[in-house]
Amino acid sequence: MNWSTMLLLLSEGLLTTIAVFVLTLLFSLPLGLLVSFGRMSKNKIVQTLVKVYISIMRGTPLMLQLIVVYFAPFYVFHLKISASYRFVAVIIAFAINYAAYFAEIYRGGIESMPQGQYEAAKVLGFTRAQTFFKIILPQVIKRILPSVTNEVITLVKDTSLAFVIAVAEMFTVAKQIAAAETSVMPLMIAGVYYYIFNLLVAIAMEKIEAHYSYYK
Amino acid sequence: MSEILLECKHIKKEFDNLTVLEDINLEVRRGEVLSIIGPSGSGKSTLLRCCTLLEKVDRGEIIYLGRHVCRMNESGEKPEYVSKDQLRGFHDCFGLVFQNFQLFPHYSVLRNITEAPIHVKHMPRAQAQEKARELLSMLGLADKADAYPYQLSGGQQQRVSIARALALNPQILFFDEPTSALDPELTVEVLKVIRALAAQHMTMVIVTHEMSFAREVSDKIVFMENGQVQAFGSPDEIFSSDQERIREFIGKLSD
Numbered sequence: 001m002n003w004s005t006m007l008l009l010l011s012e013g014l015l016t017t018i019a020v021f022v023l024t025l026l027f028s029l030p031l032g033l034l035v036s037f038g039r040m041s042k043n044k045i046v047q048t049l050v051k052v053y054i055s056i057m058r059g060t061p062l063m064l065q066l067i068v069v070y071f072a073p074f075y076v077f078h079l080k081i082s083a084s085y086r087f088v089a090v091i092i093a094f095a096i097n098y099a100a101y102f103a104e105i106y107r108g109g110i111e112s113m114p115q116g117q118y119e120a121a122k123v124l125g126f127t128r129a130q131t132f133f134k135i136i137l138p139q140v141i142k143r144i145l146p147s148v149t150n151e152v153i154t155l156v157k158d159t160s161l162a163f164v165i166a167v168a169e170m171f172t173v174a175k176q177i178a179a180a181e182t183s184v185m186p187l188m189i190a191g192v193y194y195y196i197f198n199l200l201v202a203i204a205m206e207k208i209e210a211h212y213s214y215y216k
Numbered sequence: 217m218s219e220i221l222l223e224c225k226h227i228k229k230e231f232d233n234l235t236v237l238e239d240i241n242l243e244v245r246r247g248e249v250l251s252i253i254g255p256s257g258s259g260k261s262t263l264l265r266c267c268t269l270l271e272k273v274d275r276g277e278i279i280y281l282g283r284h285v286c287r288m289n290e291s292g293e294k295p296e297y298v299s300k301d302q303l304r305g306f307h308d309c310f311g312l313v314f315q316n317f318q319l320f321p322h323y324s325v326l327r328n329i330t331e332a333p334i335h336v337k338h339m340p341r342a343q344a345q346e347k348a349r350e351l352l353s354m355l356g357l358a359d360k361a362d363a364y365p366y367q368l369s370g371g372q373q374q375r376v377s378i379a380r381a382l383a384l385n386p387q388i389l390f391f392d393e394p395t396s397a398l399d400p401e402l403t404v405e406v407l408k409v410i411r412a413l414a415a416q417h418m419t420m421v422i423v424t425h426e427m428s429f430a431r432e433v434s435d436k437i438v439f440m441e442n443g444q445v446q447a448f449g450s451p452d453e454i455f456s457s458d459q460e461r462i463r464e465f466i467g468k469l470s471d
Contacts, residue, residue: 114318116314116316116318117318117320119270119314119318120312120314120318120319120320122269122270122307123268123269123270123307123310123311123312123381124307124331124332124336124380124381124384125304125307125308125332125336125337125384126332126335126336127304130335130336134331134335135320138322139321139322142322214364215321215322215364215365215366216321216364216366
């Protein structure tokens with residue numbers, strides 16, 4: 001196999017990697033907010049259920065979660081698994097896993113807000129929703145950005161776990177070529193691709209942080 | 217006598233079985249400046265927080281402009297507050313200036329002031345901004361409209377928070393130790409603003425440790441201790457009180 005074929009195949013894999021990355025963030029970032037509300041709920045039942053959910057998501061390997069999400073429809077509900085479900089399973093598993101981590105980051109940020117900000121908003125007559133979305137959330141976002149950046153960078157690398165259910169993202173492709181060609185070169189190139197990907201992510205996150213640095 | 221804006225009757229407040237307020241009665245009339253003085257832990261701030269609906273009372277009635285915010289239930293055991301929607305309506309009645317300002321750090325000075333008029337009172341943006349600029353120039357901050365709170369001194373921040381409260385045209389403006397977080401020089405500039413408001417007959421309730429200021433600006437002074445009103449009267453009455461405890465307290469703070 002020549003170099004250009006190898007790079008082409010890896011780049012196709014990279015597209016899948018990017019798709020997993022983007023879709024996971026798209027679903028897990030808002031879902032995480034919802035989960036954090038559940039975690040902070042005054043309703044003990046909701047709070048406990050969400051605690052258990054977060055505990056499982058953080059306490060078991062993401063790889064295992066991928067396998068469970070992929071095979072559960074067949075083993076539990078006796079549904080036929082279609083080929084296209086592979087990719088969907090990856091997105092579901094990643095989204096619910098990352099939502100758990102994001103939820104805890106959101107919670108930390110929300111709970112660090114001084115009570116006085118809520119009180120000032122209340123006295124001015126803001127509704128609870130207005131208070132949260134206009135006063136609290138923008139400040140929380142600024143506070144949690146560094147932690148979110150960490151998770152997002154981890155996500156780029158975690159996408160490689162999709163190989164476990166044979167989704168043809170970049171790492172899966174690299175491993176296949178490496179095996180067929182008995183060469184580690186494809187894996188090294190994949191490594192460089194991941195690194196560049198994360199470099200871009202870090203730069204983007206820095207830009208976002210800079211955007212929020214207009215106040216202290 | 218002018219109209220009664222706020223009445224508190226038999227207010228009681230407890231935190232974990234510790235009685236913080238005991239049978240407080242208070243009346244605030246239009247145009248009046250009422251100062252609440254007393255040692256730390258005497259319940260002054262808690263009373264203010266009950267009046268501004270940040271805390272719920274455990275007994276008693278709160279009445280704004282003749283309308284009950286809460287009244288005792290039929291068996292007379294518990295206070296009943298009006299519904300949440302109605303409660304929000306009462307936020308029109310008062311404004312509150314916090315000890316540590318509580319400006320919104322992510323908004324410019326102008327937006328700190330206009331946000332509530334626009335989104336709570338549905339005032340047109342241009343009108344809200346015009347009003348905010350008027351307030352800012354009245355408070356000597358005309359050039360700070362586009363600054364962010366962190367760029368201002370404590371005294372300037374406190375004046376912005378006064379402007380923010382005034383933008384909603386409150387009937388009563390409450391101050392919770394408005395100068396306690398400020399050094400003496402900045403204290404003077406904030407007191408000057410409160411004095412100017414008093415001259416315009418703004419109704420104000422001020423929790424303060426500034427004795428000479430309270431004496432000068434107030435129509436009535438409440439002296440609180442141990443969750444109770446120990447004395448109530450004109451500044452002259454309070455400052456010439458023959459109650460040993462009041463003389464001692466005032467003597468300690470005004471030298």
